[in-house]
Amino acid sequence: MPVPPRPPVCGVGGVTATNEVPLTRPLALVTGASSGIGEDLARVFAREGWDLVLVARNGEKLRALGAELETAHGIQCLALPADLSEPSAPEAVWKALAGRPLEALVNNAGYAVAGSIAEVPLAAELGMFQVNVLSLVALTKLALPGMLARKSGRILNVASTVPSWGATTPARPSSSATPRRSPRNCAAQA
Numbered sequence: 001m002p003v004p005p006r007p008p009v010c011g012v013g014g015v016t017a018t019n020e021v022p023l024t025r026p027l028a029l030v031t032g033a034s035s036g037i038g039e040d041l042a043r044v045f046a047r048e049g050w051d052l053v054l055v056a057r058n059g060e061k062l063r064a065l066g067a068e069l070e071t072a073h074g075i076q077c078l079a080l081p082a083d084l085s086e087p088s089a090p091e092a093v094w095k096a097l098a099g100r101p102l103e104a105l106v107n108n109a110g111y112a113v114a115g116s117i118a119e120v121p122l123a124a125e126l127g128m129f130q131v132n133v134l135s136l137v138a139l140t141k142l143a144l145p146g147m148l149a150r151k152s153g154r155i156l157n158v159a160s161t162v163p164s165w166g167a168t169t170p171a172r173p174s175s176s177a178t179p180r181r182s183p184r185n186c187a188a189q190a
């Protein structure tokens, strides 16, 4: 990924290993950076010389990754533990940037609730939608105006291809009392 022109300098409100160094590198925010695809993407950004805001629930993992990337690449990482199933989390995450321009937003945090729609507790389904969809939309709406005003920025939404398989089939009573497997349920059970 090519590094764009350097954005204006402005401090990030948080603890970094090298707070006294002026922040002149582009900044990327990666949600779900504590493991998997998000962690890998954070490593790619760091290798390309970007500063990072790392978001997930597991603060210990984020701090360890941030310290490792700072040491290896001379960048700055802010580990920002946040639960994106909380509706207030996107705004709190955004405030932690303290006005520093965001050059890249990676909406990666997400998961699938396993089990049949009929049996999974509503709260679990709603929490998943909050993380996978609503927080993604909220962070996008927070980041986009500044990017448009600066005519600079990029947003990457990491998602599943499962929704493109088509509409799910509602579960219906059957003589065997076994609900049909919808594409979504197939994915959750895979």
Ligand SMILES: NC(=O)c1ccc[n+]([C@@H]2O[C@H](COP(=O)([O-])OP(=O)(O)OC[C@H]3O[C@@H](n4cnc5c(N)ncnc54)[C@H](OP(=O)(O)O)[C@@H]3O)[C@@H](O)[C@H]2O)c1
Residues within 6 Å of the ligand: 031, 032, 033, 034, 035, 036, 037, 038, 055, 056, 057, 058, 059, 082, 083, 084, 085, 108, 109, 110, 111, 112, 131, 158, 159, 160, 161
């Ligand atoms: N791997 C695949 O084959 C695949 C396929 C299709 C789509 N995807 C999508 O790709 C994205 C990443 O998947 P992955 O395979 O890398 O999964 P993963 O290894 O399980 O990583 C998920 C990340 O999301 C974070 N997360 C989960 N719940 C969160 C919450 N409530 N608040 C904040 N962060 C939360 C996790 O961190 P904490 O637990 O520390 O919060 C973790 O960092 C997901 O959106 C997934 O749906 C993956």
